[in-house]
Amino acid sequence: MSEISVLSKQYEQLVSLSSNFNDSVIAYKKKKLVSEGLKRKYPKLTVSEEAITQAKLYLLAFLGNLYKILQDKSYTTEYLPSIIFDDYRKRLETISYIKEDLKALIESLESKDLLDNEQIELLDKLLSELDSEKTILYKKLRAGRA
Secondary structure: OOHHHHHHHHHHHHHHHHHHHHHHHHHHHHHHHHHOOOOOOOOOOOOOHHHHHHHHHHHHHHHHHHHHHHHOOOOOOOOOOHHHHHHHHHHHHOOOOHHHHHHHHHHHHHHOOOOOHHHHHHHHHHHHHHHHHHHHHHHHHHHHHO
16 A cells, blocks of 8 residues: 555544544533523523433543553554554643543543533643644645645
């Protein structure tokens, strides 16, 4: 398989991962806004229990893999494309208390429906780092096709 084909396949996987992760984070943000009584301010804002259930399952699987990656350097996962795996782990390791915060986030997802502002902020940070990786991979893909 050519290098462009590999990059393309890895990029497609990363786009799908990023999209699913983003949709899950948005579902939890909506749930938080609805629960905080902002329904009057945003009357069309809704989130179904099915969306929350799917988001919870996705986040638990993804975040569980991230936690294992940070705990065990030899751990590999199908969740992250291999081409960004090491770089993404290194980026995450620069975040203060990432292992502790990630563990607390996973425990919160397992035990309750709502996340606090700090936990949503952590999800945003993880998504931002993932999007940075997606941009880098896209640039590599474009450079390879030029």
